[in-house]
Amino acid sequence: NKQVFLNDYVSGFPEESNLYLTTSSIKLKVPEDQGGKDAVLVKNLYLSCDPFMRGRMQRDLPPDRPELSSYSLGSPIVGFGVGRVVDSRHSDFKKGDLVWGSTIGWEEYTILSEFVPFSFTGMPGMTAYFCFFDIGSPKEGDSVYVSAASGAIGQLVGQFAKLIGCYVVGSAGSKEKVELLKTKFGYDDAFNYKDEHDLDAALKRYFPEGIDIYFENVGGKMLDAVLVNMRLHGRIAVCGMISQYNLEQPESVQNLSAVFYKQIRMEGFAVYEHYHRYSKFLDFVLPCIKEGKIVYVEDITEGLESGPAALVGLFSGRNVGKQVVKVAQE
Numbered sequence: 119n120k121q122v123f124l125n126d127y128v129s130g131f132p133e134e135s136n137l138y139l140t141t142s143s144i145k146l147k148v149p150e151d152q153g154g155k156d157a158v159l160v161k162n163l164y165l166s167c168d169p170f171m172r173g174r175m176q177r178d179l180p181p182d183r184p185e186l187s188s189y190s191l192g193s194p195i196v197g198f199g200v201g202r203v204v205d206s207r208h209s210d211f212k213k214g215d216l217v218w219g220s221t222i223g224w225e226e227y228t229i230l231s232e233f234v235p236f237s238f239t240g241m242p243g244m245t246a247y248f249c250f251f252d253i254g255s256p257k258e259g260d261s262v263y264v265s266a267a268s269g270a271i272g273q274l275v276g277q278f279a280k281l282i283g284c285y286v287v288g289s290a291g292s293k294e295k296v297e298l299l300k301t302k303f304g305y306d307d308a309f310n311y312k313d314e315h316d317l318d319a320a321l322k323r324y325f326p327e328g329i330d331i332y333f334e335n336v337g338g339k340m341l342d343a344v345l346v347n348m349r350l351h352g353r354i355a356v357c358g359m360i361s362q363y364n365l366e367q368p369e370s371v372q373n374l375s376a377v378f379y380k381q382i383r384m385e386g387f388a389v390y391e392h393y394h395r396y397s398k399f400l401d402f403v404l405p406c407i408k409e410g411k412i413v414y415v416e417d418i419t420e421g422l423e424s425g426p427a428a429l430v431g432l433f434s435g436r437n438v439g440k441q442v443v444k445v446a447q448e
């Protein structure tokens with residue numbers, strides 16, 4: 119059983135060398151004693167690379183992130199994934215079933231005893247859907263700006279906004295991603311934030327009359343530039359701040375006073391509080407997918423060996439679309 123472990127806890131930017139691959143032997147049977155819990159043995163097929171995994175790589179977690187726990191150095195790292203049941207001691211699952219989980223080990227085979235019923239695209243999809251609609255309160259004609267727009271979440275937010283008739287601009291970190299935003303995801307316009315030395319000027323170019331909704335994925339300097347370009351009664355849906363996760367000292371935000379003088383509604387979001395609303399998300403998204411109204415781009419790397427580079431690549435923008443690791447052929 120090939121497995122990916124964390125070498126030691128990380129501070130600063132994670133590197134591929136923070137993770138290592140090793141092999142252990144495993145019996146392809148669920149052991150009888152699983153602490154009284156029903157369990158299945160799963161052959162892992164796909165692993166999801168998500169920015170929150172960076173948080174779990176550090177020893178000391180911020181006290182305001184109670185939902186996270188540090189990875190144990192003695193077991194493989196875990197995350198969202200998809201696998202096929204090869205042995206079952208659980209009445210709900212039989213050999214051959216496909217399962218989705220949030221505690222899939224980065225290994226070829228995992229024993230699962232806790233199940234969360236959604237796919238690997240479900241978590242980012244739910245985040246995009248509830249964070250955008252609940253906090254953004256979008257309506258036809260609104261001007262929407264999305265940062266990290268070509269990623270797992272951003273690509274969907276732009277499409278949701280277009281479905282209800284908003285004007286949508288996204289930013290991303292390469293020419294290729296900017297093209298994708300305009301040609302594949304239907305963004306009205308897009309720019310490469312790395313080419314802009316003056317983010318304020320860039321935003322004024324795309325939003326001469328200001329931004330109604332900012333879908334915040336990155337934080338830092340981008341947030342500062344957005345604040346001065348928001349319209350009166352604008353909404354900022356704070357989904358994430360990936361530019362800050364690896365900094366010892368988070369950057370300070372200079373223009374926060376815009377929140378009160380423009381009467382901006384700025385609200386954070388945590389997807390784990392919304393899992394019980396999964397069916398609402400599916401009711402919306404499944405017909406859209408069937409009718410071809412929503413497309414989704416994944417960046418799939420092959421083999422567990424490719425996992426560490428794929429995971430840390432999220433923080434340099436290596437991924438184009440949702441980053442997934444394919445562990446085995448179905």
Ligand code: NDP
Pocket residue numbers: 168169170241242245266267268269270271272289290291292295335336356357358359360361362387388389390432433434435436437438439440441
């Ligand atoms: P992505 O698929 O968008 O991958 C991360 C992308 O972020 C990279 O491809 C890169 O794209 C961009 N990025 C990396 N570093 C920086 C930086 N320093 N400045 C600007 N952009 C950067 O990830 P997700 O869609 O999964 O996640 C997007 C955000 O949503 C993250 O902040 C994540 O933490 C958050 N999130 C929040 C959840 C919640 O419940 N609130 C749940 C899941 C995710 P580029 O080339 O464009 O720079």
